[in-house]
Amino acid sequence: MKKAALIIFYLLSIVAAAELSARAAMKNQMSSFAAELAQIQGMLAFNHLERYRELEANLSKGCSAAVLEKLKISAATEAMLLSSALKEHPGGWLAKDIASREPNLPAQLATYKNPYGNVLKEPTCP
Incomplete structure (x- = not known):
């Protein structure tokens, strides 16, 4: 009986350790993904800002057909x-x-x- 309880406890501790490790890895991955996503969105916003400034400059020069x-x-x-x-x-x-x-x-x-x-x-x- 004691032996079976120890085996069950051992197996449950392995499962718990695996679960905790998986959750920690997922949390770490998600924070890295969030940082990359924010940077990509920032670069897209910067590219749009450049384009809008270019179009604004072209309009101010009277180049409406080019715009x-x-x-x-x-x-x-x-x-x-x-x-x-x-x-x-x-x-x-x-x-x-x-x-x-x-x-x-x-x-x-x-x-x-x-x-x-x-x-x-x-x-x-x-």
Whole structure:
């Protein structure tokens, strides 16, 4: 009886140690992931800020045609990124969120082809 109790206690302690280790590893992984995600979101925000400043500068110089074309290129690029993400993760929360805000967009993005192709030559503003 004592031997069986010791074996059961030993096995339970191994399971408990494994559970604690797994939880600690997961917590560590999630904090690392959160830090990386914050940095990626920060870089995306910085890239958008640069683009908005460029467009603002172009508008202040009176280059509205160049700004319009750059906006079309940016919209096409974003649509390609969304299309790719939806193809990689169909039926995920992103698809549901997009469909709730613009019901026809997921279907359009399923067959989206960038009208500018892979090579983009943006207009300049002197």
